[in-house]
Amino acid sequence: MPPGRTEVRKVTKSATGATPAKAAKSSAKKAVTKKGTQPGAKAAAPPAELIAGKVDAAQARKAFQALAAYTERRADSQVSELPLGASGKDADHTVWLQVTVKELSAHRKVKPARIPLAHPLLDESSSVCLLTKDPQREYKDLLLEKNIVSVNRVVGVEKLKGKFRPFDARRELARAHDLFLADERIVPLLPKLCGSVFYKDRKFPVPVDLTNKKQLPQAIATAIASTYFVQNKGSCTAVKMGTLARHTPEELVENLRVALPQVVSKLPGKWANVQNIEVKTGRSAALPIWNCALRGEGDDVRWAAAGASAPAEES
Secondary structure, rough: OOOOOOOOOOOOOOOOOHHHHHHHHHHHHHHHHOOOOOOOOOOOOOOOOOOOOOOEHHHHHHHHHHHHHHHHHHHHHHOOOOOOOOOOOHHHHHHEEEEEEEEOOOOOOOOOEEOHHHHHOOOOOEEEEEEEOOOOHHHHHHHHHHOOOOEEEEEEHHHHHHOOHHHHHHHHHHOOOOOOEEEEHHHHHHHHHHOOOHHHOOOOOOEEEOOOOOHHHHHHHHOOOOOEEEEOOOOOOEEEEEEOOOOOHHHHHHHHHHHHHHHOOOOOOOOEEEEEHHHHHHOOOOOOEEEEEEEOOOEEEEHHOOOOOOOOOOO
């Protein structure tokens, strides 16, 4: 270097104008995410919302949306496959929660268990019939006295034994109303008085206390706003969740969120006895939203919870 000349060192810059030291520091910052994940790693998905701590709410929502789309396609194609006497509107639009159990119950209960809902099944256009002791005129006057207008018809026991004794008359009565309420005192008589047509159509008469006149308006309003669970001896139990004509998929999810814990609490063995949960309409396939595991530990296991050994694997 010639004397008297000062050495000037050039500092190279990156394409962005940053020095190598700054570029390395910037790269290091980008390499570490806010949660400390490495480059290329997927961000952690938010925890799934679980209904009753078991059922994925997103999966249930997809199932209800699929049922709505399927029902709409059926309506557009105008396919009629209904058996004699079936109600197309009710069968296509009614949404059921179907619970399959691992072990059958030895007892069948006639009295339905009330299950609350976030969005009631019925609206102002629905028809409600009240079955009472005799004389029925006494209870008609009681409804007028309490200004209860949600009940459209009152039928006494003598009418059930006489006018509605023929099968055709009972069938017409069952089809004429969306919900049947009944005096608690005559509930044990109803299976014989109403016949199988009420239970095949799932028009179970709902018990109401008519002796407490002060609380009667609230009791009837609560009964109309709820759905019902009836324990049978089979492996499947269906509970009405809503109708596609009145409820959106999101409202059906909200009904499921409120009703499912109550339904499971009525089952012998509770969650340990639940094998799978599905939703369906009267004309669709059942769409699964929860299944227990076949093997493992805990209540959510098929073989351990049932008290049976798992089948041997094929060699």
